[in-house]
Amino acid sequence: MVLILKKQVLRRLITIRSFSYDKWYKVESERQKRINKKAQDFVKDKSVFDLFKFVTKEGVSEFKKFVQEFKETDNKNYKPYLEHGDFDYLYKFNTKEDIENWLVSSDSGYKIGKTKASLNLTQQNTGLFSGYLSSDYDKPEKSKAIYTGYANISSLTEQKSFKRENRINIDQFNCFMLKIRGDGRTYMMVLNTPSKYTLTYTYMHMFPLYTRGGPYWQYVKIPFSKFFHASHGRISDKQYRFEGLDVKSIGITCMDGVEGPFSLEIDHIGVLKDNESTEHFAYETYKIPKYISNT
Amino acid sequence: MARRLLTLNLQLTSLNALACRRLLSSASNDDKSLKKVEKTEEKILQKYLRKIRPKDEEEKEEEERKGPFKNYFEDEERNKSAIVFYEEYFDKNTKQKDRDNFMSALEAFRVTNPTKNLYLDFIYGALLKMKEYNAHTHLEAYRKLMEIFPIGPIKCLTKWQRDNMHFPRHQNCAIQILEQMERNGVILDEDFVRLTIKIFGDWTHVVRKAKRQLYWLPKFKNSNPYPIPSIEKLENMKDIEIAFAALERMCMSADNATRIEAYFTDDLEEKTKDNFESTWIVTAQSQKQAELLKDHKKSIPIFVEGPFITWIRSKMVEYFVMKTDPDPEIIEKIKQNENYDDLDQNFKNLHNMFNDPFRDEFSKNKKSDLSVHELTDGTIFALCCTGTGTKTSLFYWTKILEKQISELKDFIIVYKIKPKPSFLVDLDKLKNDFKENQQKSN
Incomplete structure (x- = not known):
């Protein structure tokens, strides 16, 4: 008896929500097709070939830049003592x-x-x-x-x-x-x-x-x-x-x-560099009371 | 627990089985589902076509009425009568559009509508009408608008209400009032903030915005190093006074010794002449500029150029300049001055702004005594503003300068006056003309 009652109740619920499986199937199948197409395109066009291109053409030039930057790090980090x-x-x-x-x-x-x-x-x-x-x-x-x-x-x-x-x-x-x-x-x-x-x-x-x-x-x-x-x-x-x-x-x-x-x-x-302006911060740093969001 | 989970799983499987059956049945009846989809597509297309259809004149007028608060009035709950509602107070019963009539319209709403029915619509409408009535820079008008909100029923009492924006439609309306105040440069009063606290409760979204405005706006009220007249002062000023203030702002900070004077053409010449214009002229010239004019070579011509543009708050002022073409000698001197130190000598690879005379004598010798008026564009001799901005009024200006400097009569003076500044021209018009000319040539 209990099982029968449960079934009846479930059917009612389905009718009340007016959930149409036709629409759901239509939408869901299209969505899955779209996802599959996206994944195929991503694999075909971008992931493999782009990496291959990057390594061959751009990667070498980028690596040369990186070596140059590594050599010039000493010059960049050098900070002279500034006068007024x-x-x-x-x-x-x-x-x-x-x-x-x-x-x-x-x-x-x-x-x-x-x-x-x-x-x-x-x-x-x-x-x-x-x-x-x-x-x-x-x-x-x-x-x-x-x-x-x-x-x-x-x-x-x-x-x-x-x-x-x-x-x-x-x-x-x-x-x-x-x-x-x-x-x-x-x-x-x-x-x-x-x-x-x-x-x-x-x-x-x-x-x-x-x-x-x-x-x-x-x-x-x-x-x-x-x-x-x-x-x-x-x-x-x-x-x-x-x-x-x-x-x-x-x-x-x-x-x-x-x-x-x-x-x-x-x-x-x-x-x-101006030694005469010694102000740290021009505005007050007040705090808003607790449990109120800052924006 | 294990048993319960098992039962749950069983139920779920049974549900899935139900769904699968349904799916199978739907897959078999593809034709029916397709017909349904076609019908729905037709309905959507009809709705879409209604939107694309060219708008009637009545709809366009309605959109103009709504203005920027379009989203508020386009709600389905709001009827079209709400827009007509506020126009009864403003457009129909008032003829002159003054600040006093705006305040009287607000009072009329208070007296005739004691239940405050549809008061949010009235406030949104009043905000749109504010600029027409010249009340958008008036603090009392905004205060009177804020007093329309009832004290008591909208107030937030608990923390939950305060944080989650109790009565959002009312609070957004009040925020819009504060936003319009900020845009038009109206600074809050302390009593205004107390009024918002009375209506909405402390630390609500409206009160937070009001407190921020009270804290930040007075900080930047007087921070302009080149001072401007205040908004209230500028409304009552005449055209001569605005021109006088503009020239004072431009010249006095560059050269302290400039002398600014105003003249009327009625005093200078008789009115019986053919090309007579009754206008005012404001000139600005310093003692240094007069000396530069006297030393000027007679073979090189002097230009009167303009009109150029300056702004004083929302007012546009056009001014004219008397100057020459630049000398190559002066340009070289300016370039030498700007290179404060040679980079080869300086191991730090930096320039220095203030040269120490004790440190290097080389830079000391480089400096030359150039005045502010000698620029790479050319040396500037005088500035002026006129009431009409025509060529005849500028001709009177040269006559005024001739009385002070008698050697100006011998110079060649060329008037280079544009009808309008170049960036005011419509680019679309120019492009069309350009295309037409090309077609004709082909």
Whole structure:
């Protein structure tokens, strides 16, 4: 009796859920076919042949690079004692090759906004970051973006042997030094400093870059202690200092919220050792009470 | 335990057997299943075609009404009447679009709707209308919007409610108000944060955002080294005052001794002339620049170029420059100045910013006395802003400078004035013109 009752109950449950095996079979068989096809393609095209190609063609050249890097390790690790006022050029914008190492991105690249941006050489051999910032939104359906309008330039990361990232280490210096000529807007200087986990790919330190308009050049000095920590473009509650280690890329964004043309002329970005600025960190490191999530 | 597991396994096997039977039966009846699939595909296609169909004008108008808060209004629970609802308070009953009328519309909602029915729709609508009424930089307007939320029923009482976003629809609406304040540069008051705590409870998502804004925004309020007039001040300023502030910002930090003066063309010349324009002119010139003009060679021409662009917050100012072509001698001097140390002598492979005169005399001799105004583009003699930006108004500007420096009459002056800055031109139009020209040539 018990078994019969159980069977009846099970049948009822099946009917209530309206689980159709036809649909399930259709979906499941297609899914399995897709997985099999993917696996076959992966084995055929990528795994074996790519490894073979890499070893023969690229592997030899990469290994030569690795040997060169191993020889030059002593020169790279050599850190001279810096005096007051020593500075070095990180990036110059004086030739066409320098400008090709920078990446320009804007809203219109993601098909959300309508901003235009470009980085070009001027007649005086300086880089000009210019365009038109617009807050119109021409977005696809069901996108979460409400506000639009930004343009950005960021440096490309150099690659070591075997396609590893070569990150910038400016630990021994003290502050940034820029030579720029802007148009009254406030830009933002961004240092992308993610750690090895993929969760932290938007971690960055940033500080506003104030410009006065006009034809005169201006030297901007920003000490490392002024940079605040942010993730996903928003200031985070937990603050810590920018130590000058493991910088993936340096960038400048224009996200003023004011619609219209913009132009920023850049000569160089440098690093400086200034013994007079002894500030460790400009902002307070308060703690939020327990059991409340930091963001 | 072992027995129980066995029984469970048995049950599972029986279930699997059931499923296999079903599968076999479905495999035998392939035709039926295919027909079903075809029917469903047709339904999906019809739905898809509805979306592709060209939009009517009424639908386009509705989308414009919704604005950026499209996702909120497109919920199935919200009716179309909700959009019309807030327009009764704003568009129909008000004629002048002022800040006072915006506040009166908010009061009208409080008086006529004591039950606060559909108040979230009203707030989203008011946020859209804010810029039309010129209330988007006004703190009291935002405070009045926040006071619409009822005190008591939305409040979080337990930790569970606080962490998991109690009443998410209401909290997202309040966050949107704070977001719009941040975008428009409005800085919070301490009482504003207390109000949010009263409504939502302490340390909720809304209050956390409000506290962050109260902590961070005043830090960067006065951090600009090139000072700008505040938002409230800039609304009441006239065009001359804005031009005066822009020139002051550009020149005074470069050269302290610049003299900025304003003139009106009505005082300079008679109105009976043919090409007369009644405008204002603001000039900026330092003593050093006047000396450079006097030393200038008469054979080399002087250019009046423009208009170039500067920004003061959201206002665009166009200015003009009087300058010459660059001398090759000056460019060489500037290049020598920038190379602070020769890299061959320096074993550290680094440059030095502040040269010690005791350390090396070589670098000391290299320095030359160049002023700020001598650049690689060319030496700059004066800056100006005019009300109209035409060629005649710039002709008056040269006459004003001639009174101060009498030697300017002998120079050749060339006017290089663009109708508009080059990056304002539409690229699409240029491309189309380029293609048409190519077709004609072929």
